[in-house]
Amino acid sequence: ERGFTDISVTPAQHAERAARTTADHPWIQTTLAVMQDVYNKTPFVYPSSPGSGPIHPFVEGLGVPIVGIGCGHQDGKIHSPNENMRLTDYRLAVETLAKVLERYPREHPSE
Numbered sequence: 003e004r005g006f007t008d009i010s011v012t013p014a015q016h017a018e019r020a021a022r023t024t025a026d027h028p029w030i031q032t033t034l035a036v037m038q039d040v041y042n043k044t045p046f047v048y049p050s051s052p053g054s055g056p057i058h059p060f061v062e063g064l065g066v067p068i069v070g071i072g073c074g075h076q077d078g079k080i081h082s083p084n085e086n087m088r089l090t091d092y093r094l095a096v097e098t099l100a101k102v103l104e105r106y107p108r109e110h111p112s113e
Contacts, residue, residue: 018054021061021068025049028110029067036101037071040094046072071098 023030025047037045051070060066073095079085107113 018056019058019062020050021058022050023061023067023069027067028113029106030069032106032109033069033071033098033102036105037098040098040101071095071102 034045034047053070057068061068073091074080074087075091078087
């Protein structure tokens with residue numbers, strides 16, 4: 003298309019299908035509120051992640067909302083041989099998950 007005749011693109015056959023939970027879903031809103039409480043900062047929200055994972059079968063197949071909660075720091079060297087995480091960040095992520103799992107059913111008992 004751009005004149006590069008020596009290049010061809012073949013889509014990967016093992017790619018994950020994309021899926022997304024709407025930002026106004028109660029699961030997302032509860033998660034954001036808990037993150038605000040735990041970290042005492044407004045969380046960053048990315049509606050799409052460049053990473054992959056098996057979320058499509060849950061969101062589209064089962065109708066289950068999905069949210070990704072990041073855990074790390076800017077010098078974590080993600081996906082490198084010396085990838086690292088600070089214990090403080092790990093503890094905060096575990097606390098966040100525990101509080102989301104505790105709070106959501108209390109706020110949304112019919113779901």
